[in-house]
Amino acid sequence: MKATVRLLPLILCVSFCVAVQQLLAQDWVHVSTNMAQEKIRLAAADFKPVGDDPQTPALKATFDAVLYNDLSAAGIFDLVSKSMSPQATPGSPQEIQLAQWAAAPASATDVAFGALSVSNGRLIVYGWLDDTRNTTNPQVLGKQYNETASQDLARTLAHRFADEIIKQLGGGVNGIAETSIYFVSSRSGSKEIWAMDYDGENQRQVTHLGTISNSPRISPDGSRLAFASLGREGWSIRMYSLDLNRMVSFPSGTAGGANFSPAWSSDGTKLAFSSSRSGDPEIWVCDAGGGNLHKLTSFRGPDVAPTWNPKTNSQIAWVSGRTGLPQIYTMDQDGGNIQRITDGGYATSPSWSPNGQILAFSWRRNYGPGDPGARDIHIIDLASLRWDQITHESGSNDFPSWAPDGRHIVFERQDGHRTDIWSMLADGTDQRQLTHTGNNTMPNWSWK
Amino acid sequence: MSTLLEANEQLERTFGREPVAGPAMGSLALHAALACAVVFYGLVAGLFHHNTWGGTPGSGTIQVQITSSIPLPAQKLNDNVLTTSTPSEAPAIPETKPQQQQLDLNAIPIPGRHEKEKPKPQPLPKTQPHQPQPRTDNYARYGEQTGQQIPRSVAQTGANGPTSVSDTDFGSRFPWYVDGITRKLRSTLNRQEVDASTPLSSQAYLIFTIRRDGTVTDLQLGQSSGSPTLDRACERAVQRVDTFGQLPAGYNQSTLRVTYDCQYGH
Structure with missing residues (x-):
């Protein structure tokens, strides 16, 4: 009995240490987050090349890549991957079939598309943004750009169009593609x-x-x-x-x-x-x-x-x-x-x-x-x-x-x-x- | 002789009465073991410290949930706890945190609202959940083209409830803008400002106006949820919005009236 009483403080100390260890272990648990809220399901179609100027394919490739990257980096879009997009490259609002883009696997609620041409050394881009859920008035945005044909300006125009889309769908906050x-x-x-x-x-x-x-x-x-x-x-x-x-x-x-x-x-x-x-x-x-x-x-x-x-x-x-x-x-x-x-x-x-x-x-x-x-x-x-x-x-x-x-x-x-x-x-x-x-x-x- | 014997016994009692050395050594060993255990614990705990991302143990605790202020679509909930292994002498901010959260929940409503709101919440929750649609009576009816039967609003059923606009055909012509309003309000609503005891189905009804440049004006609480903290959180969600973005170019009115059914759920 006497020995038990003498050991009591030690037992209490050990118990305390174990309890503290357990408490600390609980605090170390990383609490999960509910980040899974929906982003805007956006598709960026490849732009339609118009005309046969030899500069067009290279500038179009740059424009498409930069636009896709800008929209992807914006942080507000769930961008439809190219492999899930319809094969069509609509060049105007008359050419796009929104039902195709709204259907699985693309399942896009919005589609960015347009046409790009080079004429007399000028790069001309027409860009649109359509809402696939609104068949009567689908157009959200329509833009036209005309700049000297160059790789730098193809990048700039893609940035500019991306920023317009981000501003329109992102609640008025300007995009950063041109920063x-x-x-x-x-x-x-x-x-x-x-x-x-x-x-x-x-x-x-x-x-x-x-x-x-x-x-x-x-x-x-x-x-x-x-x-x-x-x-x-x-x-x-x-x-x-x-x-x-x-x-x-x-x-x-x-x-x-x-x-x-x-x-x-x-x-x-x-x-x-x-x-x-x-x-x-x-x-x-x-x-x-x-x-x-x-x-x-x-x-x-x-x-x-x-x-x-x-x-x-x-x-x-x-x-x-x-x-x-x-x-x-x-x-x-x-x-x-x-x-x-x-x-x-x-x-x-x-x-x-x-x-x-x-x-x-x-x-x-x-x-x-x-x-x-x-x-x-x-x-x-x-x-x-x-x-x-x-x-x-x-x-x-x-x-x-x-x-x-x-x-x-x-x-x-x-x-x-x-x-x-x-x-x-x-x-x-x-x-x-x-x-x-x-x-x-x-x-x-x-x-x- | 007897006196001598007694003296010997006295000496024996004095010097040989109790074996002190054994217990003393035992005591020393126990203390040493305890000290070793504490040092060992410290070392072992220190070894694992680099795994504490997301929250380390400590005395002060702060709930973390701040990405609602970031204009990202997703809202992040994180229950990290604040700690420092080298607490400083300055006033410890974290300790006031839990109190501040509770102040938000309790202190503000107590003086003014307890008297006014308390009677309401009890009768209201029973009738309130069925009210939001009848409130369409409150929609402004100005400037409408008569005879059109286009849907008056586009309802977005989400965690924060639907957002509706008063203009006759705005919702059908510009659903993406109404979506944007809903998304923005969802991202600015900070659920941690709401008293945890608030029933999940509670909803406040707010009305505000969006100017052409996208800024908010005339924010009113149309109908209380019965929870002062939810009402305030919903109001703050709207107030946090700098702009919803310019009203669509195709919309020819100068303002847009919006009703916001702010629901506490999920």
Whole structure:
């Protein structure tokens, strides 16, 4: 009896450990999601070639492929695969038999179709979108395009038509097929700013400074590119004019200390950035021309990586190390009403969604000795502070940036020795690698 | 002599009374074993931490469901729990989460609505489920071409219930637009804002107007569901929509009146 009493504490301890283990095991269960809600069942018929110009087949092939890819990547369509589509290539509303497309296996509710011809060096495209369930008034959209015949413009026209379809069926939200992504790449020998189409095509070098540049941020009107660059004055915010194709002056970004991570307000009138000109890195704001410079934060510890609420331009989210490890905070544009968003771990690189409701950021939730955890992209709803992890167990993911449609996110993924730019839907699905050469980091999605 | 014997006994009692060494060693061994068990547990638990995507254990818990704000067609439900192995000194946000959710559910309705709504819900649920169609009386009857018997609305039976438009032939001419309204409202309705005790068949009846540019105006709660939280969630679903997209070019009115039967189901 006495021995039993002596062993009682040990038994209790062991029981406690077992119970805790069971509780933890329950929390580790991954709860399934109900993602299986319906998307729009859309078919994209091959366009009908018209005329016998020798350029037509190649341009048509490009147009068809790009249109299909754009619609597939939109995130709102359940696109009918080519193998399930009827063999017909209707070239006009009179030629299409909607019943064919509405029937299985295509089972499409909407069909995009049209005709493409090349005449006198001009590429002419007629595109329609029909609703198969509405036999009396099937036409949803009708468009005509006329551009110089070239592969680039065949791609552009396909992007344009895809965006029209996405806008029409996607509830008025503009498509992103004509947007660009700016990023840092070392493929030319030094870290320069590069640009590419949203699908990774047409990659081109923007800056040729021969130094280290990072954090590219395109202005809302697409005319200027702000970025941080290492020069004689140290790290400074510099400005590149995409209209003039050359660097333009931005004196506010060079005055002493290290200046990093610029961020445009969505109206293009203000620029926030991090500067250590007063000692600690703090958040500073100035007009787009560099005037009216003032400091927003004054705390011990670094304050970096600001991003504006693009919906209101009245708030800024940023990363602060005031409590040790970097955490995400938000504040009003006057520096007041500071709110801490993340509660621990290692949180960096916030990006505010176009609707102003969500922050995407990179987070190592379990950062600490012996357990560095994984760096993954997370999103957090600012009204409820509910969060979700959207990349899982695939490399180290950082620098998310929202697409203007609020449905896509571009980010950098380091896997082994390579770092590349990837895009995905904002729920983490449909991940696509966009770069394949050199090291590519810090992507920024254009505003339109 | 007897005194000497007594002294010996006293010495024996003092120094040989109890065997202390054995129990002490036992106690030490037990403590050491316990410490080893705790360390071993920590190591083993740490080994499996990288499997915690989707939710790791912790003190604070937050229900995760935020993709309703993303304009994707699908709505994602996720019950991750928030945790950090290095909780910081700053005010712990997660701990307020469950309260906030409950505040949404309870605190808001209590002052105003309990007195007004409570009497309603009990009689209403019995008659309410049969009401939505009679509410067509509320449809605007302006600007209609007389004599046409084209269906007045296109009903989309989905998780959030049907969406109807008031214009005479809009639904038949532009069903894709009505589909778009339904899809958008379905994606913006956050079911976690609704009190879990709300009956599945509950439905609120909302009326709003879409301007030509697709923005929403004149949102009204036509008929309460009996659940203040469902009413609010439905209203917020409409308010979250920036635009439904420009009204179709072939539609010559400047606005479109929409009734939204917001159902709590599935």
